[in-house]
Amino acid sequence: MQEDLERVLFDETAILRRLDELAARITQDYRDRELTVIAVLNGSLIFMADLLRRIPLPLKLDCLSVASYHGGTKSTGEVVFRQVALPDVLDRHILILDDILDSGLTLNAIRRKLEEANPRSVRVCVLLEKQIPRAAPIEADYIGFKIGGEFVVGYGLDYMERYRNLPCIGVLRKELIAS
Ligand code: IMP
Ligand code: MG
Secondary structure, three states: OHHHEEEEEEOHHHHHHHHHHHHHHHHHHOOOOOEEEEEEEOOOHHHHHHHHOOOOOOOEEEEEEEEOOOOOOOOOOOOEEOOOOOOOOOOOEEEEEEEEEOOOHHHHHHHHHHHOOOOOEEEEEEEEEEOOOOOOOOOOOEEEEEEOOOOEEEOOEOEOOEOOOOOOEEEEOHHHOOO
């Protein structure tokens, strides 16, 4: 798998070092609040597992699954919630965890959907933020790394459901992406 990368952006050591910093900030910010983390599957799974074990607070964890990409490298803008019942967020402080903020369409749809159920607060935490213009009005409150516009895989992020189990984050070789 590693040979399918054009270059590595963040190796495992760099990722975990950054998670230490992110987790410390989140722990500090939520020390007096009842935190509910909502992880967006599947991309945030590995990020979530490593981040949450660094947050020593009595938090609740829930997951959401949406379909937004349909296998390619561009968002279609259509976001479909896969579960019948959404997590119970009434009066809770919600922290949404996702792998990457790209067009913002997915996270914006998730955020709005959760806000309809009257949480006490909603913040967004992403491992990666692409430095590109967003198609939806959404910003992340906690960001692991800022990257360019390239398509990346690894550490939870996929291309056609592959590469999620790569321990590092890297740029996929262009010739492997179907045009
Ligand atoms: P958005 O709606 O365009 O912000 O993107 C939503 C989803 O697209 C993310 O949660 C990822 O699953 C996927 N995505 C966006 N950019 C990348 C990338 O560079 N690599 C892998 N997946 C990506
Ligand atoms: Mg994906």
